[in-house]
Amino acid sequence: MTAITKIIAEVHTSGVDHADTRSAVWLGIAGREFRLSTGRDRDFSLEAEATFTLGEDTNVENPEQNDPRNPALATADLDRYPVYIRMDGSEDAPHWCLEDLKVTVNPGPESHEFADPRLDGRGDGRRIWLDNPFGNILHLRRTAGITDQAVRMIRGNILHLRRTAGIADQAVxxxxxxxxxxxxxxxxxxxxxxxxxxxxxxxxxxxxxxxxTTATLVATAFWQQLGQCRGPQPRCQRRGHQLHQSLRCRRRLRLPLHRRRTAPQHSRH
Structure with missing residues (x-):
């Protein structure tokens, strides 16, 4: 289990008319909420691109309370609880038009990222309005990093790997x-x-x-012999195949399913 030490929220407010807000905005992640506010008057002004850092190198108000290390959160909690952004819509300019949003947990080679792919790009259909009459919450989805359940497990000197391709014998x-x-x-x-x-x-x-996957056909082919073989211990003379007392010749075939092959015909015994 990895501790969450730093969270970065990059928030881009749209530049369309009346897109800015004075409402309070929170980030919900790993089972709790954090207030996104640097103390500046216009974190969410028109076309503002604000960055909020929680935990290490923090730049938000009330840093001790807005800290994922107090109490400690873990990356395992990232997929146990929803990740979202919420505004309360209670100020004199409550509505807010969000252009883009990205949340990064523990920046680095093993970071976890969350965003809304529907907001990628610019223009109509690539932004969302939040306000009391039409909803104050936008949920995000994981866009980078892997869940703790998918991480390889190390026990002592043994590295346990998880199957990522192929099928189990039980699935044949x-x-x-x-x-x-x-x-x-x-x-x-x-x-x-x-x-x-x-x-x-x-x-x-x-x-x-x-x-x-490509299948294999394993067949045992029987065909009738019309009493042509003679002798006390009749044998099929072709390739040494044993002729059964029922005068049927038995041959084992193993063929790819996508090919067609008919049973060989014995012209003479």
């Missing part, structure tokens, strides 16, 4: 089934695929759900 999808010569299905997982008998030795298999 296996479809099983038997297809008769006429294209009919039987037995296991028959509802997971459809078979079209195109012509002799040619079948089209369509699966009910797509595969996440």
């Amino acid at each position: 999808r296996i479809v099983r089934g038997n297809i008769q010569a006429n294209g009919s299905k039987e037995q296991i997982d028959a509802d997971d695929f459809q078979v079209t008998h195109v012509d002799k030795g040619h079948y089209k298999i369509a699966f009910t759900q797509p595969f996440a």
